[in-house]
Amino acid sequence: MRILYFDCFSGASGDMILGALLDLGIDVELFKRELLGLNLDGFDIAIEKKIINSIAVTDVNVIVKEEHNHHTGHHHHCERNLADIEKIIDNSSLKEGVKSLSKKIFGEIARAEAKVHNKSIEDVHFHEVGAVDSIVDIVGTAICLDLLNVDRIYSSPMHDGTGFIECRHGKLPVPVPAVLEMLKDSNIPYITEDVNTELVTPTGIGIIKCVAKKFGPMPPMTIESVGYGAGKRQTGRFNALRCILGNVEDKKIIDDEVCVLETNVDDMNPEILGYVMNRLFENGALDVFYTSAYMKKNRPGVVLTVLSDREQEEKLVNIILTETTTLGVRKTVAQRYILERESKYLDTEFGKIRVKESALGDYRKYSPEFEDCKKVAQELNIPLMKVYEAVNKAILTVEERNANALQ
Helix, strand or coil, X not given: CEEEEEECECEECHHXXXXXXXXXXXXXXXXXXXXXXXCCCCEEEEEEEEEECCEEEEEEEEEECXXXXXCCCCEECCCEEHHHHHHHHHCCCCCHHHHHXXXXXXXXXXXXHHHHHCCCHHHCEECCCCCHHXXXXXXXXXXXXXXXXXXXXXXXXEEECCCEEEECCEEEECCCHHHHHHHHCCCCCEEECCCCCCCECHHHHHHHHHHCCEECCCCCCEEEEEEEEECCCCCCCCCEEEEEEEECCCCCEEEEEEEEEEEEECCCCHHHHHHHHHHHHHCCCCEEEEEEEECHHHCEEEEEEEEECHHHHHHHHHHHHHHCCCCCCEEEEEEEEEEEEEEEEEEECCEEEEEEEEEECCEEEEEECHHHHHHHHHHXXXXXXXXXXXXXXXXXXXXXXXXXXXX
16 A cells, blocks of 8 residues: 655645655656646746755745736736636646545635635635645645555644734734634644744645545655655744655555543433434444443443544534533543455345445455345345345355455
8 A cells, every 4th residue: 555644844835745745756747747737827837956954855936927917017916716716627637636636625725714704615715825826736736646646645743833924914823814724623633833933824734634534643654755845934944844655565454543432321211322322323423332330339320432533523522411411521542453344235135235345355254234134124024034144145155256266
Protein backbone atom coordinates (compact mmCIF):
# COMPACT_ATOMS: atom_id res chain seq x y z
CA MET A 1 0.00 0.00 0.00
CA ARG A 2 1.36 3.40 -1.03
CA ILE A 3 1.21 6.02 1.76
CA LEU A 4 1.67 9.80 1.67
CA TYR A 5 2.33 11.65 4.93
CA PHE A 6 2.13 15.45 5.34
CA ASP A 7 4.53 16.64 8.05
CA CYS A 8 3.16 20.11 8.89
CA PHE A 9 5.77 21.12 11.51
CA SER A 10 5.67 24.69 10.16
CA GLY A 11 2.03 24.87 9.14
CA ALA A 12 0.59 24.51 5.66
CA SER A 13 -0.23 26.76 2.73
CA GLY A 14 -1.21 26.01 -0.86
CA ASP A 15 2.20 26.80 -2.35
CA MET A 16 4.04 24.85 0.38
CA ILE A 17 1.89 21.75 -0.26
CA LEU A 18 2.32 22.01 -4.03
CA GLY A 19 6.09 22.53 -3.69
CA ALA A 20 6.50 19.54 -1.36
CA LEU A 21 4.53 17.23 -3.66
CA LEU A 22 6.57 18.28 -6.69
CA ASP A 23 9.76 17.83 -4.65
CA LEU A 24 8.91 14.13 -4.21
CA GLY A 25 10.14 13.63 -7.78
CA ILE A 26 7.19 14.46 -10.02
CA ASP A 27 8.25 15.33 -13.57
CA VAL A 28 7.80 19.12 -13.66
CA GLU A 29 7.19 19.23 -17.41
CA LEU A 30 4.52 16.53 -17.11
CA PHE A 31 2.92 18.51 -14.29
CA LYS A 32 2.88 21.69 -16.38
CA ARG A 33 1.30 19.85 -19.32
CA GLU A 34 -1.43 18.51 -17.02
CA LEU A 35 -1.97 22.00 -15.59
CA LEU A 36 -2.54 23.39 -19.10
CA GLY A 37 -5.77 21.37 -19.06
CA LEU A 38 -7.17 23.97 -16.65
CA ASN A 39 -7.48 26.31 -19.67
CA LEU A 40 -6.88 29.34 -17.46
CA ASP A 41 -4.99 32.34 -18.81
CA GLY A 42 -3.31 35.18 -17.00
CA PHE A 43 -0.55 33.44 -15.07
CA ASP A 44 2.86 31.82 -15.26
CA ILE A 45 4.24 29.30 -12.76
CA ALA A 46 7.85 29.32 -11.60
CA ILE A 47 9.16 26.12 -9.97
CA GLU A 48 12.71 26.22 -8.71
CA LYS A 49 15.05 24.68 -6.17
CA LYS A 50 16.32 26.92 -3.39
CA ILE A 51 18.08 26.55 -0.05
CA ILE A 52 16.40 27.35 3.29
CA ASN A 53 18.43 26.74 6.47
CA SER A 54 20.89 24.69 4.38
CA ILE A 55 18.06 22.36 3.22
CA ALA A 56 17.13 22.03 -0.47
CA VAL A 57 13.45 22.77 -1.06
CA THR A 58 11.14 23.34 -4.01
CA ASP A 59 9.74 26.86 -4.22
CA VAL A 60 6.55 27.43 -6.24
CA ASN A 61 5.50 30.89 -7.33
CA VAL A 62 2.37 31.61 -9.34
CA ILE A 63 3.02 34.84 -11.25
CA VAL A 64 -0.30 36.51 -11.95
CA LYS A 65 -0.51 38.84 -14.94
CA GLU A 66 -2.62 41.65 -13.50
CA GLU A 67 -5.35 43.16 -15.61
CA HIS A 68 -4.98 46.88 -16.30
CA ASN A 69 -7.97 49.23 -16.18
CA HIS A 70 -7.39 51.91 -18.81
CA HIS A 71 -10.00 54.24 -17.26
CA THR A 72 -8.48 54.32 -13.76
CA GLY A 73 -4.92 53.30 -14.53
CA HIS A 74 -5.11 50.66 -11.77
CA HIS A 75 -4.26 46.97 -11.84
CA HIS A 76 -6.76 44.59 -10.27
CA HIS A 77 -7.47 40.91 -9.69
CA CYS A 78 -10.64 39.28 -10.88
CA GLU A 79 -12.73 38.13 -7.89
CA ARG A 80 -14.70 34.91 -8.36
CA ASN A 81 -17.35 33.10 -6.37
CA LEU A 82 -17.60 29.33 -5.98
CA ALA A 83 -19.83 28.92 -9.03
CA ASP A 84 -17.28 30.78 -11.19
CA ILE A 85 -14.46 28.52 -10.00
CA GLU A 86 -16.50 25.33 -10.44
CA LYS A 87 -17.37 26.44 -13.99
CA ILE A 88 -13.66 26.88 -14.82
CA ILE A 89 -12.92 23.40 -13.44
CA ASP A 90 -15.91 21.74 -15.15
CA ASN A 91 -15.03 23.30 -18.53
CA SER A 92 -11.40 22.18 -18.28
CA SER A 93 -9.87 19.05 -19.78
CA LEU A 94 -8.54 17.87 -16.41
CA LYS A 95 -9.09 14.27 -15.33
CA GLU A 96 -12.38 13.61 -13.57
CA GLY A 97 -10.67 12.71 -10.28
CA VAL A 98 -8.70 15.96 -10.37
CA LYS A 99 -11.87 17.95 -11.04
CA SER A 100 -13.75 16.24 -8.22
CA LEU A 101 -11.04 16.77 -5.59
CA SER A 102 -10.46 20.39 -6.65
CA LYS A 103 -14.17 21.21 -6.28
CA LYS A 104 -14.33 19.41 -2.93
CA ILE A 105 -11.49 21.58 -1.56
CA PHE A 106 -13.00 24.81 -2.88
CA GLY A 107 -16.37 23.82 -1.43
CA GLU A 108 -14.81 23.25 2.00
CA ILE A 109 -13.15 26.67 1.97
CA ALA A 110 -16.30 28.35 0.63
CA ARG A 111 -18.41 26.97 3.48
CA ALA A 112 -15.94 28.33 6.03
CA GLU A 113 -15.74 31.77 4.38
CA ALA A 114 -19.54 31.94 4.13
CA LYS A 115 -19.94 31.16 7.84
CA VAL A 116 -17.41 33.71 9.10
CA HIS A 117 -18.76 36.48 6.82
CA ASN A 118 -22.43 35.55 7.51
CA LYS A 119 -23.21 35.09 3.83
CA SER A 120 -24.56 32.30 1.68
CA ILE A 121 -22.01 30.28 -0.27
CA GLU A 122 -23.34 31.82 -3.49
CA ASP A 123 -22.67 35.34 -2.18
CA VAL A 124 -19.09 34.72 -1.05
CA HIS A 125 -16.63 36.35 -3.40
CA PHE A 126 -13.21 34.88 -2.76
CA HIS A 127 -10.24 37.14 -2.39
CA GLU A 128 -7.08 35.19 -1.71
CA VAL A 129 -8.91 31.91 -2.38
CA GLY A 130 -10.58 33.05 -5.57
CA ALA A 131 -7.42 34.51 -6.99
CA VAL A 132 -5.58 32.74 -9.77
CA ASP A 133 -2.69 31.67 -7.55
CA SER A 134 -4.99 29.78 -5.17
CA ILE A 135 -6.79 28.10 -8.07
CA VAL A 136 -3.42 26.92 -9.37
CA ASP A 137 -2.30 25.76 -5.91
CA ILE A 138 -5.46 23.70 -5.33
CA VAL A 139 -5.82 22.24 -8.82
CA GLY A 140 -2.05 21.68 -8.97
CA THR A 141 -2.19 19.72 -5.71
CA ALA A 142 -5.01 17.55 -7.08
CA ILE A 143 -2.92 16.89 -10.22
CA CYS A 144 0.13 15.90 -8.13
CA LEU A 145 -1.89 13.51 -5.98
CA ASP A 146 -3.28 11.91 -9.13
CA LEU A 147 0.24 11.51 -10.58
CA LEU A 148 1.58 10.03 -7.32
CA ASN A 149 -1.23 7.44 -7.25
CA VAL A 150 -1.24 7.00 -3.46
CA ASP A 151 -3.63 4.66 -1.65
CA ARG A 152 -3.88 6.52 1.64
CA ILE A 153 -2.95 9.98 2.95
CA TYR A 154 -2.12 10.88 6.55
CA SER A 155 -1.07 14.13 8.21
CA SER A 156 0.70 15.30 11.33
CA PRO A 157 -1.04 17.68 13.76
CA MET A 158 -1.35 21.19 12.37
CA HIS A 159 1.21 23.69 13.77
CA ASP A 160 0.30 27.38 13.67
CA GLY A 161 1.70 30.66 14.99
CA THR A 162 0.20 33.43 17.11
CA GLY A 163 -0.52 37.16 16.96
CA PHE A 164 -2.18 39.09 14.15
CA ILE A 165 -1.74 39.33 10.38
CA GLU A 166 -2.65 42.01 7.85
CA CYS A 167 -5.09 41.00 5.11
CA ARG A 168 -7.83 42.55 3.01
CA HIS A 169 -10.20 42.45 5.97
CA GLY A 170 -7.76 44.35 8.19
CA LYS A 171 -5.78 42.94 11.11
CA LEU A 172 -7.02 39.46 12.00
CA PRO A 173 -5.97 37.11 14.82
CA VAL A 174 -4.10 33.87 14.15
CA PRO A 175 -5.60 31.44 13.36
CA VAL A 176 -7.67 33.52 10.94
CA PRO A 177 -11.45 32.94 11.27
CA ALA A 178 -11.75 30.76 8.13
CA VAL A 179 -9.01 28.42 9.36
CA LEU A 180 -10.63 28.16 12.79
CA GLU A 181 -14.00 27.43 11.17
CA MET A 182 -12.51 24.51 9.20
CA LEU A 183 -10.84 23.18 12.33
CA LYS A 184 -14.14 23.34 14.22
CA ASP A 185 -15.84 20.33 12.65
CA SER A 186 -12.74 18.22 12.13
CA ASN A 187 -10.58 15.82 14.12
CA ILE A 188 -7.40 17.71 13.19
CA PRO A 189 -5.07 18.22 16.19
CA TYR A 190 -4.05 21.90 16.37
CA ILE A 191 -0.85 23.09 18.09
CA THR A 192 0.15 26.72 18.69
CA GLU A 193 3.86 27.54 18.31
CA ASP A 194 5.76 30.56 19.61
CA VAL A 195 5.98 32.16 16.15
CA ASN A 196 4.45 35.61 15.72
CA THR A 197 2.78 35.08 12.35
CA GLU A 198 0.30 32.93 10.45
CA LEU A 199 1.58 29.45 9.52
CA VAL A 200 -1.69 27.82 8.44
CA THR A 201 -3.66 29.44 5.61
CA PRO A 202 -7.27 28.71 4.58
CA THR A 203 -6.02 27.07 1.37
CA GLY A 204 -3.55 24.94 3.32
CA ILE A 205 -6.02 23.67 5.91
CA GLY A 206 -8.70 23.20 3.23
CA ILE A 207 -6.43 20.89 1.23
CA ILE A 208 -5.19 18.87 4.22
CA LYS A 209 -8.69 18.47 5.68
CA CYS A 210 -10.07 17.15 2.39
CA VAL A 211 -7.30 14.67 1.56
CA ALA A 212 -5.98 13.28 4.88
CA LYS A 213 -7.77 10.24 6.32
CA LYS A 214 -6.05 10.31 9.71
CA PHE A 215 -3.99 12.70 11.83
CA GLY A 216 -1.13 11.83 14.17
CA PRO A 217 2.41 10.40 14.04
CA MET A 218 3.78 9.01 10.80
CA PRO A 219 2.67 5.38 10.34
CA PRO A 220 5.37 2.67 10.11
CA MET A 221 6.45 2.42 6.48
CA THR A 222 9.44 2.00 4.20
CA ILE A 223 10.31 5.44 2.83
CA GLU A 224 10.47 5.90 -0.93
CA SER A 225 11.06 9.66 -1.20
CA VAL A 226 10.92 12.90 0.81
CA GLY A 227 9.93 16.34 -0.50
CA TYR A 228 10.11 19.86 0.96
CA GLY A 229 7.91 22.77 -0.09
CA ALA A 230 9.21 26.28 0.67
CA GLY A 231 7.28 28.68 2.87
CA LYS A 232 7.46 32.40 2.07
CA ARG A 233 7.42 33.94 5.57
CA GLN A 234 10.52 34.56 7.67
CA THR A 235 9.76 32.70 10.90
CA GLY A 236 13.23 32.53 12.45
CA ARG A 237 13.47 28.80 11.78
CA PHE A 238 13.14 26.26 8.96
CA ASN A 239 9.87 27.23 7.26
CA ALA A 240 8.78 24.44 4.94
CA LEU A 241 6.29 21.62 4.64
CA ARG A 242 7.59 18.06 4.34
CA CYS A 243 5.93 15.25 2.40
CA ILE A 244 7.00 11.65 2.91
CA LEU A 245 6.08 8.96 0.39
CA GLY A 246 6.41 5.32 1.37
CA ASN A 247 4.95 1.86 1.39
CA VAL A 248 3.45 -0.53 3.90
CA GLU A 249 2.95 -4.23 3.31
CA ASP A 250 -0.66 -4.80 2.29
CA LYS A 251 -1.78 -7.48 4.73
CA LYS A 252 -5.46 -6.58 4.51
CA ILE A 253 -5.31 -5.71 8.23
CA ILE A 254 -6.05 -2.08 8.97
CA ASP A 255 -4.56 -0.38 12.02
CA ASP A 256 -7.52 1.65 13.22
CA GLU A 257 -8.54 3.84 16.16
CA VAL A 258 -11.87 3.71 17.97
CA CYS A 259 -13.44 5.63 20.88
CA VAL A 260 -14.77 3.51 23.75
CA LEU A 261 -17.57 5.30 25.64
CA GLU A 262 -18.75 3.74 28.91
CA THR A 263 -21.08 4.50 31.78
CA ASN A 264 -22.64 2.59 34.69
CA VAL A 265 -26.43 2.66 35.21
CA ASP A 266 -28.40 1.14 38.12
CA ASP A 267 -31.61 3.19 38.25
CA MET A 268 -33.27 2.87 34.83
CA ASN A 269 -36.21 1.01 33.36
CA PRO A 270 -34.68 -1.77 31.17
CA GLU A 271 -37.25 -1.03 28.46
CA ILE A 272 -35.68 2.43 28.05
CA LEU A 273 -32.21 0.87 27.87
CA GLY A 274 -33.38 -1.09 24.81
CA TYR A 275 -34.59 2.15 23.23
CA VAL A 276 -31.24 3.84 23.98
CA MET A 277 -29.36 1.03 22.23
CA ASN A 278 -31.48 1.46 19.10
CA ARG A 279 -30.92 5.23 19.08
CA LEU A 280 -27.15 4.80 19.40
CA PHE A 281 -27.02 2.37 16.47
CA GLU A 282 -29.22 4.67 14.37
CA ASN A 283 -26.78 7.53 14.97
CA GLY A 284 -23.63 5.75 13.85
CA ALA A 285 -22.39 3.66 16.79
CA LEU A 286 -20.07 0.88 15.63
CA ASP A 287 -21.24 -1.38 18.46
CA VAL A 288 -23.35 -1.10 21.61
CA PHE A 289 -23.60 -3.65 24.44
CA TYR A 290 -24.61 -3.99 28.07
CA THR A 291 -22.66 -5.89 30.74
CA SER A 292 -24.28 -6.90 34.03
CA ALA A 293 -22.63 -5.41 37.10
CA TYR A 294 -23.19 -5.12 40.84
CA MET A 295 -22.73 -1.53 41.92
CA LYS A 296 -22.64 0.40 45.20
CA LYS A 297 -25.07 -0.72 47.93
CA ASN A 298 -25.14 -4.07 46.08
CA ARG A 299 -27.51 -2.75 43.40
CA PRO A 300 -27.75 -4.78 40.18
CA GLY A 301 -27.00 -2.58 37.19
CA VAL A 302 -25.40 -2.52 33.75
CA VAL A 303 -22.30 -1.08 32.12
CA LEU A 304 -23.23 0.56 28.81
CA THR A 305 -20.35 0.36 26.30
CA VAL A 306 -20.43 2.16 22.96
CA LEU A 307 -17.78 1.92 20.23
CA SER A 308 -17.58 5.01 18.04
CA ASP A 309 -15.37 6.66 15.45
CA ARG A 310 -14.16 10.18 16.18
CA GLU A 311 -16.70 11.85 13.87
CA GLN A 312 -19.74 10.42 15.70
CA GLU A 313 -18.31 10.63 19.23
CA GLU A 314 -19.90 13.91 20.38
CA LYS A 315 -23.33 13.03 19.00
CA LEU A 316 -23.31 9.64 20.75
CA VAL A 317 -22.17 11.14 24.07
CA ASN A 318 -25.08 13.60 23.89
CA ILE A 319 -27.53 10.71 23.37
CA ILE A 320 -26.13 8.82 26.39
CA LEU A 321 -26.31 11.90 28.61
CA THR A 322 -29.84 12.88 27.59
CA GLU A 323 -31.46 9.44 27.23
CA THR A 324 -30.06 7.77 30.38
CA THR A 325 -29.88 8.72 34.04
CA THR A 326 -26.08 8.80 34.09
CA LEU A 327 -24.20 11.96 35.06
CA GLY A 328 -21.01 11.23 33.12
CA VAL A 329 -19.39 9.14 30.39
CA ARG A 330 -15.92 7.62 30.47
CA LYS A 331 -13.89 7.80 27.28
CA THR A 332 -10.82 5.90 26.14
CA VAL A 333 -9.21 5.75 22.71
CA ALA A 334 -8.27 2.21 21.68
CA GLN A 335 -6.17 0.92 18.83
CA ARG A 336 -7.64 -2.03 16.93
CA TYR A 337 -6.88 -4.23 13.96
CA ILE A 338 -9.70 -4.81 11.50
CA LEU A 339 -9.95 -6.81 8.31
CA GLU A 340 -10.95 -5.00 5.16
CA ARG A 341 -14.48 -5.94 4.32
CA GLU A 342 -17.10 -5.35 1.66
CA SER A 343 -20.71 -6.32 1.02
CA LYS A 344 -21.51 -8.76 -1.78
CA TYR A 345 -24.67 -10.36 -3.08
CA LEU A 346 -24.78 -14.17 -3.37
CA ASP A 347 -27.28 -16.16 -5.43
CA THR A 348 -29.38 -18.42 -3.20
CA GLU A 349 -32.53 -20.49 -3.72
CA PHE A 350 -34.42 -17.49 -2.26
CA GLY A 351 -32.81 -14.93 -4.55
CA LYS A 352 -29.85 -12.58 -4.06
CA ILE A 353 -28.90 -12.01 -0.40
CA ARG A 354 -26.09 -9.82 0.94
CA VAL A 355 -23.11 -11.17 2.86
CA LYS A 356 -20.05 -9.46 4.37
CA GLU A 357 -16.75 -10.67 2.87
CA SER A 358 -13.48 -10.05 4.75
CA ALA A 359 -10.00 -11.09 3.70
CA LEU A 360 -6.52 -11.77 5.07
CA GLY A 361 -4.23 -12.60 2.17
CA ASP A 362 -5.84 -15.51 0.32
CA TYR A 363 -8.04 -16.37 3.30
CA ARG A 364 -11.62 -15.15 3.12
CA LYS A 365 -14.60 -15.44 5.39
CA TYR A 366 -18.24 -14.60 4.96
CA SER A 367 -21.17 -13.77 7.20
CA PRO A 368 -24.81 -13.33 6.18
CA GLU A 369 -26.40 -9.91 6.63
CA PHE A 370 -29.07 -10.46 9.31
CA GLU A 371 -31.45 -7.73 8.12
CA ASP A 372 -31.46 -9.11 4.56
CA CYS A 373 -32.12 -12.67 5.80
CA LYS A 374 -34.87 -11.44 8.13
CA LYS A 375 -36.57 -9.53 5.29
CA VAL A 376 -36.56 -12.60 3.02
CA ALA A 377 -37.94 -14.80 5.82
CA GLN A 378 -40.78 -12.36 6.48
CA GLU A 379 -41.62 -11.84 2.80
CA LEU A 380 -41.70 -15.58 2.04
CA ASN A 381 -43.16 -16.54 5.45
CA ILE A 382 -40.48 -19.15 6.07
CA PRO A 383 -38.25 -19.81 9.13
CA LEU A 384 -35.22 -17.53 9.40
CA MET A 385 -33.08 -20.64 9.92
CA LYS A 386 -34.01 -21.82 6.40
CA VAL A 387 -32.74 -18.58 4.89
CA TYR A 388 -29.46 -18.87 6.82
CA GLU A 389 -29.03 -22.45 5.58
CA ALA A 390 -29.52 -21.27 1.97
CA VAL A 391 -26.96 -18.46 2.39
CA ASN A 392 -24.41 -20.78 4.04
CA LYS A 393 -24.84 -23.21 1.14
CA ALA A 394 -24.08 -20.37 -1.31
CA ILE A 395 -21.05 -19.39 0.78
CA LEU A 396 -19.70 -22.98 0.57
CA THR A 397 -20.01 -22.83 -3.21
CA VAL A 398 -18.01 -19.59 -3.32
CA GLU A 399 -15.33 -21.00 -0.99
CA GLU A 400 -14.96 -24.12 -3.14
CA ARG A 401 -14.62 -21.95 -6.23
CA ASN A 402 -11.94 -19.81 -4.54
CA ALA A 403 -10.04 -22.93 -3.40
CA ASN A 404 -10.03 -24.35 -6.92
CA ALA A 405 -8.78 -21.04 -8.33
CA LEU A 406 -5.78 -21.12 -5.98
CA GLN A 407 -4.73 -24.66 -7.02
